[in-house]
Amino acid sequence: MSKLPENTTTTARGDYPRVVGPDTALSRVLDFFELDGYSDPSAAWRVFTRTWNWAAPLAAAVPAESLGARPVARPVPEGFVLTGQWHVPPGAAPGRWLVLPLTDTRRDAKTEAANAPDLFVTTSRVLPRALRTRRAVDDADGAGPAFRLDDVQVPSGFATYSAGTPLRGDDAAFVWTAVTGLAFGAARRLTDTLARLAPNAAGPADTRTQSRPFAATPTAATPTADAADELAAVLRDERLNLAARVHGAPLAGRADALRSAEALAAQIRRASRTVHHVVAAAYERALPCTVDDGREPLVRLVEESSPILQYMRFAVELLPPGGQSSTVEG
Template sequence: MFAHDDPPDPLGPTAGLAGVLSSYEAQGHADPAEAWRAFTRTWNWAAPLTTAVPPAGLPRIPVTQPSSGGFALSGVWHLPSREEGETGPWVALPNVGGRRQPVRGLTEAGGPDLFVVPAKSLPGARGGHDHDASPGPGFRLIDLYVPTGFATYTTGTPLRTGDASFLGTAVAAMALGAARRMTDVLSFRPPGGNALREAGARTALQTELAAVLHDERLSLTATLIGCPAARDDLPPDVEERLAVRARQAANVVHHVLAEAYQHVLALGGNSDRHPLVAVIEASTPILQQARYATELLPPDRTARRKAEHGDDRRVPG
């Protein structure tokens, strides 16, 4: 775990991408939960997304309450005034009203205050059913579930659209580190059972999954060798290649998670007490983000939309 007086070095979009991979992978391995908290408090990764506006006035301040693995979000927001179809597939919803408001049900210091949701989940966003004076169409949400991995802080340094390679690399790195920690705890032996047989199975699986992660990290490292910082105007083909590698890393991590958890279930007994479960819980926000990082902040939105042959038209707003 990171010492409170010695936080991890917050490498950002001006750092070389190979260094970003090395630093964030180590952080994800040391303490996945703290790695994610530090990352989201430092970098507002949702800043490039379309951000809705909550109406002013205390009676209508958005309310955020903790929910299992995430948050329940309620309130009224308005989309920015822009031509229909420009919102994009994801929208960021702040729970601030003129100034940052406390989050009901969380600590006094507050929790995340910016929540990212699919645009298609916003009821009435096209029709503007809310009649308040507003910059754009309004909509109301009641207890909309937002996973922890889709929440961040408006106080973090805003990332830019051009920082996509940094976000994808950092999140993939944290996911690889968290998965490496999962393989570490597979050596745990629950009481009872055939100790010798189970030890052999654990060792074989642990070795196999560790090798898979090692190979994936080497592949990603090879892709990043010679790459400058994300803000050094990476060529579009390089950005796209990095996005593909980040998505591949996320797929590998989810494969490792599934294999490790299936092994724990096969042991029988009270699997909830296995240390792997705690690591999975701590890693969940990273894994949620890793699946969608390159979609939330793609390397080239215009090129991606053209390549998808008008896929945005299926998304409200």
């Protein structure tokens, strides 16, 4: 197993594979990525996706090469807009997650496009059936039926890089835990920022001795500092629950690994609901106590955390327990 160095900070991002990875104990994975998400959620997500290609276990469409059909991706707020033509991979069933690659992944490192994602994930059920063409010809040469997308938006959290180290279905637990750690860190930074918006606030409240149920939601009459305290406690309780779950989790080869992965998947789904609840509540609580650009720190943090939250909501569905591989424990 990899050992997490003491005093690890985001400066270690470039050494991700040597610091933490699928063979690392999940408790250390959670600790490492929570710190990274707290430090800089936007940068942490970019480096995570550049380091590991989490979409590798999914079925990939084949991009068209002909002039005028080659896929392109244009960045827009909250994601990317895709236009172009692909071929459905043989055997892809409706509803299955599909990876839509760009045509040319060997882009000049000096260009801006070289730093942009080149793999985009969607489901086959959103493909425009009426635009599939040349079925007999395409099926005959094994490429599968063709389809074209025109300005179809894909969230930032569903984009990654072909240059990243391919992950397997067996690495799902690592991905779930890593992304949940990033989400916990980003949400904790948001509650800390909310606490500092309170009048005469000295900083984030200490929640070490507090406990709150998931359903706890600050009311409109709750002072901002107290609201931040309550949300931080909800987040902390959920984080402790997940930490207990991943502590000593069995490796993929163990007979009880699949059962453990299914229990972890349920815990990740719950953690996702909690984090989304905390982020939404923190943002709502910030609105009454800020004016004009005063809420910019909260807006910026929510925007920077969006890709993590987008992916986290569907993490288990993208790489499910017992999916395309026999086990999913990392």
